[in-house]
Amino acid sequence: MARSPARGPSIIDVARLAGVSVPTVSRVINGSVPVSAERRDRVVTAIQELGYRPNGAARALVTGRQSVIAVLASNTTRYGYATTIQGIEEAARLAGFIVMITVIETDEPEAVRATVDLALSHPVAGVVVLRFDPAGAAALRALPAGLPVVAAAGGKGDGVPHAVLDDMAGAMAATEYLLGLGHRTVHHLAVPASGRRVGRTTGWRRALTEAGAEVPPVLDTGWDPERAHRTALQIADRADITAVLCGNDELAVAFMRGLHEAGRRVPDEISVVGFDDHPLGRYLTPALTTVRQDFADLGRRSFALLGGLLDTGEAEKTSSTAPSLVIRESSGPPPQAH
């Protein structure tokens, strides 16, 4: 983990070439204090001639200011994750910060700690952790106290400021919508729990309970679309399953494919609703009914929370936007609706 010490030109070289003192070069670079036009020109010329670039380490050392923030996530390719990260990066860049990404591959405490240590071996102003899953929760626990930390999609139990996505409300809306269509109950294909509860699963359960509908066991839990596909094949012959709420759109797509292979038609025989509003969902056939979540906004809000923490030492505890149901073609009334 090293770079050979082929150091580039330093501010001293620039000062010498321009025939000025070192602090003057610094002042030209930072524009903090006025410098006579003549000297400034000489300095600028020298900088360009030497291809000089200030050493960020030295600068950070003396100012004590950090301008990189670490993002901890268990995955960077899944739609929700990638979009949240893009939102964080965008907000951070606009504020003059740089984003460092570290993937937490597992929730095994020792491995998590090692990875977190690697990430924190670099000077960071603060940390944003994507708390969508157990690995995110583990990362949160492994972070040392005293570091500014916020969670994207966290909960009150984490003890850090968190920006949330009210996926419980989204799941309730989707479930209520399906019940309203005439389905006796709604089944659920879950996404792994990030703590003791998953908002989506909780919302689904609550909507069923409030409507007095039966709460069937969760069909399966996992991130892998292939499992959703297999699950669909397994439950295809169960006529009592007429509506399924999937933990995310990727799972919904694979689930629908399994149903298709088993000869079950969507939405005529069974309704499928996804979660997240994956950009491809609207182009599927049937187009996917889903719960839209604004992950990019979640990312931006997470960073805003961290920014507040850095500036004022405190941050509003939470901030939230409501997901919205997007009704497309994969959902409809149950087959034997009278």
Place this chain on the structure above:
Amino acid sequence: MARSPARGPSIIDVARLAGVSVPTVSRVINGSVPVSAERRDRVVTAIQELGYRPNGAARALVTGRQSVIAVLASNTTRYGYATTIQGIEEAARLAGFIVMITVIETDEPEAVRATVDLALSHPVAGVVVLRFDPAGAAALRALPAGLPVVAAAGGKGDGVPHAVLDDMAGAMAATEYLLGLGHRTVHHLAVPASGRRVGRTTGWRRALTEAGAEVPPVLDTGWDPERAHRTALQIADRADITAVLCGNDELAVAFMRGLHEAGRRVPDEISVVGFDDHPLGRYLTPALTTVRQDFADLGRRSFALLGGLLDTGEAEKTSSTAPSLVIRESSGPPPQAH
């Protein structure tokens, strides 16, 4: 872009608390030189008690070693991009490096330069540029000389080591496959050019030429699936179009949807082939025939190139893996095949 100067404990505090000299603390931390067990214990205790964490800036300053690499990309959410980045991150992390992500939102030179400058205002060991598109090419041009740089998916013209994906070969294979099925020619929905040529488009054209088939004009060029969708609606009534090679899978999905809305059946009336092997492609109906590309491997190879550059000062100029055609359901013989 600041962090309030609430500095934490320094190595001096640790040394004082442990009753040893500063270098001894350093030696305990780095394990470079043996330290007596008794002192080591005292130091370790003091570190834990104070919650001491070495200042990376000071460390980087004195050693001159950098362990962060910058990744420049125009997007972090598109499948190919996100997966490549994940590959880079994985390889970097295993080698003890951290990756910093900066999004280059445009290919407008001035904006690119400003963003690159922001990224390089932090000490980096090297840079990996995702050169999938014009913005990537612009970033490559904006980078100062003398910095270790490699391109993922670059070309010889960039003047830097590059790991490639032989998408030209992939496009040729796909085109030849469609011609072999009996299609008189193959149409093409392109992805934006990253330089003067796009491998995919070039391969498509070459395969047609070599087979003596007519080379029709490119249907459209862009990243936006919605445009692909509209294009499909526009060309739906053209019976001469029986096979379309799309620049990526996202475009292929939207294109197929447009065909579906226009009443054209895939693959019976028209064949559609994508590019990249998006994980959802196999679950679509019809399942998408596509050209598989290993982006994660591309990312890992890119980092390996950079690692070589950092270690030895030189890197092999290129490295490549061949894409493979994955035949699924969205392609077949043309309708009026005799």
Place this chain on the structure above:
DNA sequence: TCCGGCCATGAAAACGTTATCATTTGCTGG
């Protein structure tokens, strides 16, 4: 018993920058 050499340790220098403070210069106002 004495001496050469090794081992653990500490003192001090160095890394490249910004911040603080003192100095010089030039100008204004009485």
Place this chain on the structure above:
DNA sequence: CCAGCAAATGATAACGTTTTCATGGCCGGA
């Protein structure tokens, strides 16, 4: 014409590490 002040500049001191380099103690061999 001089006191006084502001503006521009430079000298010097941090910042928190690691890396020499020097020192002192201890051990083994003669």
